[in-house]
Amino acid sequence: xxxxxxxxxxxxxxxxxxxxxxxxxxxxxxxxxxxxxxxxxxxxxxxxxxxxxxxxxxxxxxxxxxxxxxxxxxxxxxxxxxxxxxxxxxxxxxxxxxxxxxxxxxxxxxxxxxxxxxxxxxxxxxxxxxxxxxxxxxxxxxxxxxxxxxxxxxxxxxxxxxxxxxxxxxxxxxxxxxxxxxxxxxxxxxxxxxxxxxxxxxxxxxxxxxxxxxxxxxxxxxxxxxxxxxxxxxxxxxxxxxxxxxxxxxxxxxxxxxxxxxxxxxxxxxxxxxxxxxxxxxxxxxxxxxxxxxxxxxxxxxxxxxxxxxxxxxxxxxxxxxxxxxx
Amino acid sequence: xxxxxxxxxxxxxxxxxxxxxxxxxxxxxxxxxxxxxxxxxxxxxxxxxxxxxxxxxxxxxxxxxxxxxxxxxxxxxxxxxxxxxxxxxxxxxxxxxxxxxxxxxxxxxxxxxxxxxxxxxxxxxxxxxxxxxxxxxxxxxxxxxxxxxxxxxxxxxxxxxxxxxxxxxxxxxxxxxxxxxxxxxxxxxxxxxxxxxxxxxxxxxxxxxxxxxxxxxxxxxxxxxxxxxxxxxxxxxxxxxxxxxxxxxxxxxxxxxxxxxxxxxxxxxxxxxxxxxxxxxxxxxxxxxxxxxxxxxxxxxxxxxxxxxxxxxxxxxxxxxxxxxxx
Numbered sequence: 239x240x241x242x243x244x245x246x247x248x249x250x251x252x253x254x255x256x257x258x259x260x261x262x263x264x265x266x267x268x269x270x271x272x273x274x275x276x277x278x279x280x281x282x283x284x285x286x287x288x289x290x291x292x293x294x295x296x297x298x299x300x301x302x303x304x305x306x307x308x309x310x311x312x313x314x315x316x317x318x319x320x321x322x323x324x325x326x327x328x329x330x331x332x333x334x335x336x337x338x339x340x341x342x343x344x345x346x347x348x349x350x351x352x353x354x355x356x357x358x359x360x361x362x363x364x365x366x367x368x369x370x371x372x373x374x375x376x377x378x379x380x381x382x383x384x385x386x387x388x389x390x391x392x393x394x395x396x397x398x399x400x401x402x403x404x405x406x407x408x409x410x411x412x413x414x415x416x417x418x419x420x421x422x423x424x425x426x427x428x429x430x431x432x433x434x435x436x437x438x439x440x441x442x443x444x445x446x447x448x449x450x451x452x453x454x455x456x457x458x459x460x461x462x463x464x465x466x467x468x469x470x471x472x473x474x475x476x477x478x479x480x481x482x483x484x485x486x487x488x489x490x491x492x493x494x495x496x497x498x499x500x501x502x503x504x505x506x507x508x509x510x511x512x513x514x515x516x517x518x519x520x521x522x523x524x525x526x527x528x529x530x531x532x533x534x535x536x537x538x539x540x541x542x543x544x545x546x547x548x549x550x551x552x553x554x555x556x557x558x559x560x561x562x563x564x565x
Numbered sequence: 566x567x568x569x570x571x572x573x574x575x576x577x578x579x580x581x582x583x584x585x586x587x588x589x590x591x592x593x594x595x596x597x598x599x600x601x602x603x604x605x606x607x608x609x610x611x612x613x614x615x616x617x618x619x620x621x622x623x624x625x626x627x628x629x630x631x632x633x634x635x636x637x638x639x640x641x642x643x644x645x646x647x648x649x650x651x652x653x654x655x656x657x658x659x660x661x662x663x664x665x666x667x668x669x670x671x672x673x674x675x676x677x678x679x680x681x682x683x684x685x686x687x688x689x690x691x692x693x694x695x696x697x698x699x700x701x702x703x704x705x706x707x708x709x710x711x712x713x714x715x716x717x718x719x720x721x722x723x724x725x726x727x728x729x730x731x732x733x734x735x736x737x738x739x740x741x742x743x744x745x746x747x748x749x750x751x752x753x754x755x756x757x758x759x760x761x762x763x764x765x766x767x768x769x770x771x772x773x774x775x776x777x778x779x780x781x782x783x784x785x786x787x788x789x790x791x792x793x794x795x796x797x798x799x800x801x802x803x804x805x806x807x808x809x810x811x812x813x814x815x816x817x818x819x820x821x822x823x824x825x826x827x828x829x830x831x832x833x834x835x836x837x838x839x840x841x842x843x844x845x846x847x848x849x850x851x852x853x854x855x856x857x858x859x860x861x862x863x864x865x866x867x868x869x870x871x872x873x874x875x876x877x878x879x880x881x882x883x884x885x886x887x888x889x890x891x892x
Contacts, residue, residue: 509869542836550880
């Protein structure tokens with residue numbers, strides 16, 4: 239099971255291999271949101287996202303025999319690069335299954351970290367099945383993106399550092415996709431400070447966790463159309479969901495237009511690049527989703543990996559239904 | 566005269582009103598430049614640039630009578646916003662002369678800080694003459710952008726903080742326009758650590774300081790065509806130049822294409838937004854202008870104010886003659 243103890247062990251294990259990311263504040267953001275907001279900046283993390291925490295914890299926890307065999311992961315995004323980097327540093331073979339239309343930059347980065355890449359047809363093949371087939375054929379250990387206690391414990395280390403630096407937060411918000419980050423962060427935060435409130439944040443078109451949270455059981459949704467490419471899962475994880483259900487005080491949703499406005503705010507006012515998924519929690523605060531009684535607010539910025547072309551589109555899009563806030 | 570004492574006094578005076586900006590490092594930048602580089606991030610400064618330091622020092626040093634009269638400044642850029650903000654906070658009237666084609670966002674920001682704006686015709690009128698006429702007519706005190714010892718001392722406080730945090734730098738690099746930042750920074754740095762080497766950095770198409778440094782007297786150049794809009798002055802200042810001449814170990818130049826590549830590197834690898842002028846010193850390090858013996862390198866990132874449209878253009882420009890480094 240996931241526990242604060244497991245998260246503290248993870249931190250001891252991974253600390254030499256990760257950045258202790260900075261916590262930043264912004265007068266402009268505080269004024270615009272009428273709170274005191276602290277941002278834990280995993281966009282400054284190694285490989286540009288929190289994912290290296292979980293991947294490193296999982297890989298360093300393998301037995302020597304497992305390390306000799308190697309690992310496999312499926313991801314078109316930050317998890318792939320994290321597994322590639324963590325495995326490479328640990329001297330462990332890594333195979334990553336990526337869709338054949340994955341962004342070239344991400345393929346190149348994953349390969350540069352030393353991973354072997356196996357492409358699959360996004361429309362014809364199921365990525366999890368592809369990865370499981372590779373694992374079986376080549377005797378590799380799967381590093382799941384979220385549904386694994388060691389992965390969750392690794393992600394939770396971000397909240398350990400956060401509360402060590404700002405102990406008296408009223409609440410903490412994290413983006414929620416499969417739920418690994420939120421499960422780890424909320425377990426760490428409530429373990430250290432039981433009275434803290436925890437909010438998961440999703441795109442409104444990809445609200446599988448919100449629907450599941452309300453219904454009390456895991457709900458599956460169609461592939462969600464959102465610019466937050468890291469938050470496009472269709473249902474919460476089997477292992478993460480019970481933890482999310484227990485720890486979440488609410489599951490908040492935000493629109494793509496609000497995410498874009500928040501990215502622009504953070505870029506031009508705070509001079510900090512955040513990817514769409516990474517901006518979800520900040521978006522909920524900037525756009526009034528959080529009950530006003532929560533004044534001292536912790537926000538996890540989960541990552542900052544965005545392609546130049548995608549960023550350029552966000553900057554010039556004229557049909558953005560909501561104006562940019564405060565620039 | 567400018568001295569380390571004047572800079573320390575400035576720091577005491579302005580400290581409550583400015584951010585102590587963070588010093589950041591980047592493994593990617595270190596690998597790409599084969600140095601250990603420390604960045605003093607004035608792009609995170611209030612109003613997005615170092616200029617608030619000098620403006621605040623100048624305005625807080627006025628006599629009570631001068632404060633009652635008010636101040637005037639000429640600038641289309643960061644200095645205007647800095648004077649507006651510093652004057653507003655000190656309860657001092659501020660008038661800013663801006664060209665009638667100044668970017669709307671900058672006009673709006675300057676006005677939002679409480680300054681009155683007087684527009685002039687960029688092609689038909691001399692901005693300095695316009696500002697002097699206003700000063701005389703309305704009995705206002707001029708806040709020069711660089712050619713003033715109190716302004717220079719204010720800018721130098723960034724180096725006081727920098728060397729306080731990283732005392733053992735081999736060298737320090739700062740962008741150079743009129744020379745106020747470089748004069749302040751180099752005086753502070755050599756005052757604290759006499760053996761430190763100081764490098765001023767300019768666009769290669771706007772190398773008035775380099776030409777002057779070589780010739781030993783102030784040289785004027787035609788209006789320089791460079792994307793570094795903060796570095797477009799045509800000659801070094803009368804008061805700054807003797808200090809630049811004495812303190813600079815060299816004046817380095819960089820191309821616009823190299824500046825763009827550096828902005829992209831800092832944005833996509835370091836997740837940090839830097840404006841073209843602000844990136845000049847980092848560009849010199851990333852693109853091999855610094856003698857290789859200097860290993861522990863301090864870089865002043867002078868500002869981060871760039872329009873969304875201008876940034877979008879930098880991201881999509883296909884005719885960029887140099888490829889982006891390291892993405």
